[in-house]
Amino acid sequence: MNMYEHLKGKRLLALDIGKKRIGIAVCDMLHITTTPLLTLENTQAALQEIIAIAKNEQVGAIIIGIPSESTGQQNAIIKEITKYQRSLMNELTIDIILQDESFSSKRAVESLIASGRTKTHRKDKSMIDKAAAAIILRSFLDEHDV
Numbered sequence: 001m002n003m004y005e006h007l008k009g010k011r012l013l014a015l016d017i018g019k020k021r022i023g024i025a026v027c028d029m030l031h032i033t034t035t036p037l038l039t040l041e042n043t044q045a046a047l048q049e050i051i052a053i054a055k056n057e058q059v060g061a062i063i064i065g066i067p068s069e070s071t072g073q074q075n076a077i078i079k080e081i082t083k084y085q086r087s088l089m090n091e092l093t094i095d096i097i098l099q100d101e102s103f104s105s106k107r108a109v110e111s112l113i114a115s116g117r118t119k120t121h122r123k124d125k126s127m128i129d130k131a132a133a134a135i136i137l138r139s140f141l142d143e144h145d146v
Helices: 046-056 072-091 104-114 119-123 125-144
Strands: 011-017 021-027 034-041 059-066 095-100
Touching: 011 046, 011 072, 011 125, 021 046, 021 125, 034 046, 034 125, 046 059, 046 072, 059 072, 059 125, 072 095, 095 125
Parallel strands: 011 059, 059 095
Antiparallel strands: 011 021, 021 034
16 A cells, blocks of 8 residues: 555645755645745744645645755755754644655756746746755655555
8 A cells, every 4th residue: 555645635735945945836636736836035934934835725745855865065954854844743733754856956947948948037046946846746746656
């Protein structure tokens, strides 16, 4: 049995947490479309905003991208991500799931290029962050057949 079977028919939220920004994406209840939602500045207030978004969007789980390799530079962001995971688990009664996000930002830029976005548009980091969150969400859905 699929360990995420209970998520079928539920909207999901994905986070791409970076040092400066957090990209957020959602999917529909049928898990057909993943939509970049918004990008938040990674500040103290971001956690409460994410909790509010999760409640407003009535999501069944939050998927958080996490780098698979832990190089020295990534250790700090991995600590930040696991801190977010713990905080969200304390505040919400839904699953908070970590998903390998390897190369999601690179793939986000590639998808923006493929969609014909202008170079100025592709350099907009907030656009990349929320597109990366959508890619993390899509890879979770595809990998777990949810």
